[in-house]
Amino acid sequence: MKKYTNTGNKDTRSGFGAGLTELGQKNENVVALCADLIGSLKMDDFKKNHPERFFQIGIAEANMIGIAAGMTIGGKIPFTGTFANFSTGRVYDQIRQSIAYSDKNVKICASHAGLTLGEDGATHQILEDIGLMKMLPGMTVINTCDYNQTKAATMAIADHHGPVYLRFGRPSVPNFTPENGTFEIGKAILLNEGTDVTIVATGHLVWEALVAAEALEAKGISAEVINIHTIKPLDEEAILKSLAKTKCIVTAEEHNILGGLGESVARVLALNHPAPQEFVAVNDSFGESGTPAQLMEKYKLNNQAIVEAVEKVIKRK
Amino acid sequence: MKPNTQQLNNLTIQVRRDILRMVHAVNSGHPGGSLGCTEFLVALYQNVMDRKPGFDMDGKDEDLFFLSNGHISPLFYSVLARSGYFPVAELATFRLLNSRLQGHPTTHEGLPGIRMASGSLGQGMSVAIGAALTKKMNNDSHLVYSLHGDGELQEGQNWEAMMYAAAYKVDNYIATIDLNGKQIDGPTDEVLHMGSIRAKFEAFGWDVLEIEKGNDIEAVIAGLTEAKSRTGKGKPVCILLHTEMGNGVDYMMYSHAWHGKAPNDDQLANALTQNYCEGESDY
Numbered sequence: 001m002k003k004y005t006n007t008g009n010k011d012t013r014s015g016f017g018a019g020l021t022e023l024g025q026k027n028e029n030v031v032a033l034c035a036d037l038i039g040s041l042k043m044d045d046f047k048k049n050h051p052e053r054f055f056q057i058g059i060a061e062a063n064m065i066g067i068a069a070g071m072t073i074g075g076k077i078p079f080t081g082t083f084a085n086f087s088t089g090r091v092y093d094q095i096r097q098s099i100a101y102s103d104k105n106v107k108i109c110a111s112h113a114g115l116t117l118g119e120d121g122a123t124h125q126i127l128e129d130i131g132l133m134k135m136l137p138g139m140t141v142i143n144t145c146d147y148n149q150t151k152a153a154t155m156a157i158a159d160h161h162g163p164v165y166l167r168f169g170r171p172s173v174p175n176f177t178p179e180n181g182t183f184e185i186g187k188a189i190l191l192n193e194g195t196d197v198t199i200v201a202t203g204h205l206v207w208e209a210l211v212a213a214e215a216l217e218a219k220g221i222s223a224e225v226i227n228i229h230t231i232k233p234l235d236e237e238a239i240l241k242s243l244a245k246t247k248c249i250v251t252a253e254e255h256n257i258l259g260g261l262g263e264s265v266a267r268v269l270a271l272n273h274p275a276p277q278e279f280v281a282v283n284d285s286f287g288e289s290g291t292p293a294q295l296m297e298k299y300k301l302n303n304q305a306i307v308e309a310v311e312k313v314i315k316r317k
Numbered sequence: 318m319k320p321n322t323q324q325l326n327n328l329t330i331q332v333r334r335d336i337l338r339m340v341h342a343v344n345s346g347h348p349g350g351s352l353g354c355t356e357f358l359v360a361l362y363q364n365v366m367d368r369k370p371g372f373d374m375d376g377k378d379e380d381l382f383f384l385s386n387g388h389i390s391p392l393f394y395s396v397l398a399r400s401g402y403f404p405v406a407e408l409a410t411f412r413l414l415n416s417r418l419q420g421h422p423t424t425h426e427g428l429p430g431i432r433m434a435s436g437s438l439g440q441g442m443s444v445a446i447g448a449a450l451t452k453k454m455n456n457d458s459h460l461v462y463s464l465h466g467d468g469e470l471q472e473g474q475n476w477e478a479m480m481y482a483a484a485y486k487v488d489n490y491i492a493t494i495d496l497n498g499k500q501i502d503g504p505t506d507e508v509l510h511m512g513s514i515r516a517k518f519e520a521f522g523w524d525v526l527e528i529e530k531g532n533d534i535e536a537v538i539a540g541l542t543e544a545k546s547r548t549g550k551g552k553p554v555c556i557l558l559h560t561e562m563g564n565g566v567d568y569m570m571y572s573h574a575w576h577g578k579a580p581n582d583d584q585l586a587n588a589l590t591q592n593y594c595e596g597e598s599d600y
Contacts, residue, residue, distance in 0.1 A: 031454070052454070053454070055450070055485075057481060058477075058480070058481065058484075060477035060480070060481065062440075062443070062473075062474040062477060063443045063446075063474060063477035063478050063481055064443075065443070066440050066441075066442070066443020066444045066446070066447060066474065066478065067443050067444070067446050067447035067450065067478075067481070068447060069433065069443075069444050069447060070383075070433070070443065070444035070445060070446060070447020070448040070449075070450075070451070071447040071448070071450055071451045072447075072451075073374060073375060073376055073381065073432050073433075073447070073448045073451060074375050074376065074377055074448065074451035074452060074454075074455050074457070075375050075377075075451070075455070076451050076454065078447075093437050093440075094440055094443075094474070096437075097434050097435070097436065097437045097440060098433060098434070098440050098443075098444055101423060101424075101425055101434045102423070102424045102425070102433050102434045103424060103425065104433075
């Protein structure tokens with residue numbers, strides 16, 4: 001199997017911060033807004049380098065979304081930054097009317113998504129945000145897997161006209177995608193070729209899928225691993241092409257089983273080529289306090305869970 | 318050349334005829350607040366705002382207006398059409414299937430003159446502030462205007478926006494509150510008493526002025542002109558616009574009953590008789 005090297009654990013939110021810093025130098029229309037979480041979102045550099053293009057909104061996320069929408073009128077490209085929960089659920093109607101329905105070029109950038117925020121518990125974790133955002137017509141939904149990819153995605157979405165939800169996280173995780181690589185919205189990345197099962201993973205679960213594929217190889221199972229960083233628009237072609245070979249699929253995401261990547265993939269299968277599918281996702285519950293690793297184990301969102309799901313789905317072929 | 322008072326008054330009559338005929342034709346829509354704010358929007362578009370010919374979304378080097386209380390769309394559409402943004406004949410498509418004139422204003426159908434969807438209340442002030450901040454970043458000295466219902470202030474997002482605009486000195490922005498004292502369920506004082514709106518805006522750090530005669534075109538122009546003179550002085554400006562819901566149609570006034578109700582055939586005929594001017598040009 002193809003080997004991937006972890007060049008050192010890094011948090012994806014720092015990839016966002018680095019991308020934003022670079023964007024600030026490259027594109028004078030990029031502006032940044034934050035709701036009292038500059039440090040958590042790693043927006044310090046942008047603020048320092050471009051104080052005239054940085055807006056501290058205070059703890060007022062609804063106002064932040066509205067201001068960002070208004071700023072597009074006159075050509076600015078606003079990037080909003082706060083936790084994923086406060087970026088989506090708290091301001092759903094503001095996003096719906098002032099950004100999505102009004103087709104405004106706002107980039108909603110959300111850290112601390114999923115369970116891996118850890119100890120703060122369920123009020124600050126969100127497992128419903130992909131579902132909320134993908135249901136909005138015209139919204140692009142991206143969930144990046146590591147530092148390098150988050151940085152590349154941050155820069156790529158500035159060149160895409162239209163609303164984008166960019167989801168990333170807090171913990172340090174393996175950094176294994178190419179440094180300064182290009183990011184193509186809506187284009188899945190085939191990480192490992194295999195013949196027995198397709199594993200489609202997004203966000204922090206991509207590395208777990210690679211670890212799972214190695215364990216599966218030792219058991220004589222050949223797993224194809226696809227990194228789906230863009231959940232909407234979904235790269236249906238890549239999924240169906242792989243499925244034609246493997247005949248079964250496992251989806252993996254740090255999200256509720258309802259409304260996430262898994263359901264999007266299931267729709268593609270149902271419409272095109274019904275096949276056995278297993279879901280590695282949170283089974284319709286809230287999160288809780290704990291270390292990220294403890295939570296990922298308890299809620300079955302790690303490489304062992306992916307291996308189990310693969311063994312199960314292969315038996316259903 | 319700007320229209321004179323007589324021409325503006327004639328236009329308010331024409332706009333009222335449009336509003337009444339639009340809501341009557343589809344037996345739905347919101348005539349009450351539309352009729353109450355007619356003088357304001359006519360004055361703004363025909364006398365006060367510095368507008369460029371044509372329409373582009375970015376609106377650089379011109380004044381901008383945002384309607385936050387989107388349900389008074391009949392008024393907005395009529396004033397936009399009569400200000401040259403789209404054909405007056407298109408008013409006949411209000412609320413019909415496949416129309417650009419949706420029940421509440423939207424950019425989605427590409428209707429010239431609209432820069433932001435509104436309808437879900439309480440969002441327009443934030444949007445207007447964003448547009449005003451971009452004008453400052455672009456070194457564009459033009460102003461941003463917005464209109465809000467008084468009942469709409471019950472939405473909490475307004476207070477986030479008010480706090481921000483004062484703290485960050487968004488002084489190229491004039492927000493107008495339609496103080497008609499009514500909302501769907503009754504008088505605002507009964508639905509949710511808000512106390513002194515003036516005192517609240519002032520406490521938040523805004524420069525507040527009142528237009529006592531919000532249905533008198535000269536008074537509205539004078540108030541808007543005064544408001545303009547107060548911009549650029551470090552504070553956002555608020556106009557409290559005292560209006561009468563349903564103004565111009567006797568049986569619609571002094572009640573909240575016509576907030577979201579259309580007149581029947583006889584009521585329309587009666588209302589149009591009350592709003593007639595020489596040379597009317599109904600669509």
